[in-house]
């Protein structure tokens with residue numbers, strides 16, 4: 109589904125991603141771990157197409173298409189979803205109106221007719237219950253005045269509504285208490301299927317006790333220096349990141 | 361890369377067509393250019409006016425000659441050559457029509473094209489319309505239905521003939537002819553406009569609306585609106601306006617007077633979309649308007665809502681005189697300026713009675729090289745015990761070549777007054793756009809969404825029938841202003 113080959117990118121001439129290789133297939137959950145500043149969020153941003161980053165090399169194929177050629181919105185319409193580390197507030201725009209606009213834009217791109225109001229409301233209710241999102245928040249202004257946890261949960265609600273092929277969760281666990289973490293993880297687990305895939309970026313292995321990954325990758329200094337299965341996350345928890353910082357562990 | 365992209369889109373936008381810029385080809389009777397006593401006599405004669413009105417116009421004309429040009433505004437006041445304007449233009453086929461069958465099809469077609477069908481079968485249900493074309497009202501719909509409720513809704517020329525006592529009593533009572541240069545000009549030369557009277561205790565059964573269209577070259581539009589809500593009555597009124605694209609500027613100097621008696625409520629909404637001029641600021645309407653309402657009786661309420669997207673220069677301060685005890689005034693405004701458009705707008709709230717309330721919500725949106733000024737005055741008189749005002753004044757900037765300015769004035773002579781003022785300035789953030797883009801929403805739509813969200817509080821005040829239109833208008837008028 110997603111194939112990243114030797115991806116290099118930076119900001120203002122400073123190289124941040126220094127040759128990333130990653131293969132993600134449908135039905136898989138990949139965790140990306142690594143110390144602060146190693147480039148995890150940058151990878152998510154580059155995949156989503158944030159313009160502050162300049163891609164300097166490599167290629168990314170998403171479902172047969174050259175992802176890097178697509179605009180931010182077309183990547184989203186192709187089925188790439190980024191759950192933001194810091195979700196943005198849009199005052200005065202209701203969550204529901206925003207989601208309806210997004211959903212219909214995506215449908216229009218796929219040459220599907222707009223969803224009728226009744227069907228949309230039915231779906232909203234179903235998904236809101238599925239991911240245990242507070243019904244009151246559905247009609248509020250998008251993230252305006254939401255607590256940190258509510259914002260993160262709204263990302264998962266949006267994910268449920270938009271049904272992407274590939275979801276990248278950027279430190280969705282940060283700032284969540286244990287209950288919220290459990291709810292968010294449950295939501296993600298319910299949304300997992302053999303047709304979609306998840307890339308879960310996290311600093312801590314705690315999240316991975318709830319969302320169990322098929323693969324774990326360690327990003328360090330702009331490169332994936334180690335890949336393994338979920339046991340790798342436990343090992344990192346025990347030993348910290350220092351031991352992987354040796355170039356000898358580079359997997360490429 | 362970012363900047364180039366936004367400039368490209370801005371450039372694309374430059375050629376964006378003004379949707380209502382067409383001209384109606386119809387034979388017109390146009391008064392010779394220039395303003396003098398003969399012009400006033402000519403207009404009065406055309407309208408077969410009574411002597412009192414002729415005298416009033418003449419006094420206004422002499423006041424106009426003595427009025428200085430204002431100097432306090434926050435833009436360079438263009439030199440308007442009052443002698444280069446024709447003060448009267450009416451379709452030749454007859455100024456006022458008995459029934460729609462008599463109206464020139466070209467006129468009906470014009471209004472239809474503007475989305476204002478006048479034939480009864482196609483009417484917007486629940487909205488009565490007075491259609492003003494250059495200097496004359498061509499049709500007023502639903503008159504009979506309104507009559508059953510005792511509501512008078514007609515052109516002001518007709519009201520002068522049919523209801524002279526009401527017109528004579530209230531005309532100029534809120535905005536005297538000597539008020540300012542443009543109000544004096546209007547009083548001297550006004551050609552038509554709408555008149556509304558809601559009798560005691562009547563809740564007007566439908567929205568009333570006037571649609572103004574300037575068509576003829578080198579004319580100005582000087583319409584006058586007078587709305588009287590008698591005790592315990594309610595009316596919601598809306599005006600809309602458009603004009604053809606022309607290279608020269610055209611002057612629109614209207615006067616609106618609202619009178620709300622005891623426990624009466626008037627809701628006045630404007631969706632202003634006059635031709636704004638081209639990207640270099642060539643052409644466009646000078647929209648210099650005096651709008652004022654008086655809450656004459658206790659517990660009266662007047663609410664102004666305006667969505668201003670057009671005109672080269674918009675210059676007006678819809679105001680409320682809070683004379684009756686417990687009366688309240690509201691002002692909700694969204695003003696958009698882009699390219700070289702200028703808006704210097706706001707409100708004045710005069711607290712005179714006890715326990716009077718006012719609320720001001722102003723949302724300025726500037727894009728391109730647009731300049732947006734909010735100017736507001738809250739005045740509390742010595743007898744206005746417990747007056748309350750809340751003002752929220754927000755500015756949204758799109759791009760870095762535009763400007764937002766706020767001038768809030770407060771004059772209080774009563775120390776029981778409570779006056780609150782809040783102001784914010786924000787930009788549409790790159791992160792907001794990225795967030796919406798990432799959900800599949802393209803930039804153009806994302807901007808529209810953000811702007812509509814920003815203006816929500818004001819748009820919510822519009823009658824349902826028009827809120828959707830206004831939302832669309834906001835989106836269209838900002839198309840391409842962000843990259």
Ligand SMILES: Nc1ncnc2c1ncn2[C@@H]1O[C@H](COP(=O)(O)OP(=O)(O)O)[C@@H](O)[C@H]1O
Nearest residue numbers: 119124142143144145146147148149150151160
């Ligand atoms: N906007 C930016 N401008 C300059 N450098 C940045 C910017 N964002 C991130 N970086 C740098 O890129 C590197 C990777 O950061 P990031 O992707 O946030 O890492 P992580 O998510 O793993 O903590 C860091 O050195 C950080 O300082």
